[in-house]
Amino acid sequence: MKNKKGMNKLGAGILYLVAIFLAAATFLPLIITLLSSFKTNEDLLLGMFSLPETWKFSNYPDAIRTADAIRSIGNSLFVAIATLILTVVVALPAAYVLARKPYTYLKGIYFLFMAGVMVPVHTTLVSISKISSTLGARNSYAFLIIIYVAFNLSQAIFLFTGYIRGLSRELDEAAKIDGCGDLRLLVSILVPICKPILATEAILVFIYGYSELIFSLILISDSTKYTVSRAMLNFTSNFTTSYGPQFAFVIMSMIPMLIIYLVLHEKVESGILAGAVKG
Numbered sequence: 001m002k003n004k005k006g007m008n009k010l011g012a013g014i015l016y017l018v019a020i021f022l023a024a025a026t027f028l029p030l031i032i033t034l035l036s037s038f039k040t041n042e043d044l045l046l047g048m049f050s051l052p053e054t055w056k057f058s059n060y061p062d063a064i065r066t067a068d069a070i071r072s073i074g075n076s077l078f079v080a081i082a083t084l085i086l087t088v089v090v091a092l093p094a095a096y097v098l099a100r101k102p103y104t105y106l107k108g109i110y111f112l113f114m115a116g117v118m119v120p121v122h123t124t125l126v127s128i129s130k131i132s133s134t135l136g137a138r139n140s141y142a143f144l145i146i147i148y149v150a151f152n153l154s155q156a157i158f159l160f161t162g163y164i165r166g167l168s169r170e171l172d173e174a175a176k177i178d179g180c181g182d183l184r185l186l187v188s189i190l191v192p193i194c195k196p197i198l199a200t201e202a203i204l205v206f207i208y209g210y211s212e213l214i215f216s217l218i219l220i221s222d223s224t225k226y227t228v229s230r231a232m233l234n235f236t237s238n239f240t241t242s243y244g245p246q247f248a249f250v251i252m253s254m255i256p257m258l259i260i261y262l263v264l265h266e267k268v269e270s271g272i273l274a275g276a277v278k279g
Helices: 002-036 041-046 059-066 069-100 106-117 121-135 141-165 170-177 182-193 195-211 214-219 228-235 243-278
Strands: none
Touching: 002 243, 041 243, 059 069, 059 243, 069 106, 069 141, 069 182, 069 195, 069 228, 069 243, 106 141, 121 141, 121 214, 141 195, 141 214, 170 182, 182 195, 195 228, 195 243, 214 228, 228 243
16 A cells, blocks of 8 residues: 555656656746847857846847837737638638538548648749739738638648537537528537637637748838748848847747737637547
């Protein structure tokens, strides 16, 4: 009996150590970034774990001035939110049809969407650049958002379809008996049930739209339309890089993503727990 209790205590101790390690691995980069945002280049060379010799609070105004931080964060928020809304509005009805309708040709359409997940982004850069030049769509948020939606659509449809397939069809039958059409069934019945997967996809799409660099680099050249990732390049000149303001800009640009996660994480966790209970 004592040996059993000893083993339980040992197991609990190991779990605590693992939890502490994971917490440290999660928060340590954030702490290092926060400390670095108050350092000079010379302080950073002394070591990333050391406290600043002089706390340089001016790094934050420098970041706002160098990267036009407020504008670029606002630009990224607009692009990310628009991408998120369009992705959900297009993907959810498509997933409903793929999951609920009996048409035989839908399998082929589903596999076409899944093929989109496997398309490497870099193979499309030349063609997308030529299309944007032909259409005169350079420095156009509308074109950039369409590209982001296109690359997020396959993943969203995959997740939504799988989730809706796991829901009981009795819900559909009961709703149709009450006179619900497909649109009302989707909006009034399925969407509230799909909140966990919607929250998960919202976080994924928002992070992609907020921080994507490659397409914003080749499609946006107007400095007033720079997104966060594109504005980050402003800190690097031909000869020097201002690291302190760059870290300050990273801290400022993280705030919207943290807010989005804090708002939606409960839905994500509830969806994970529901899946575990079903399993």
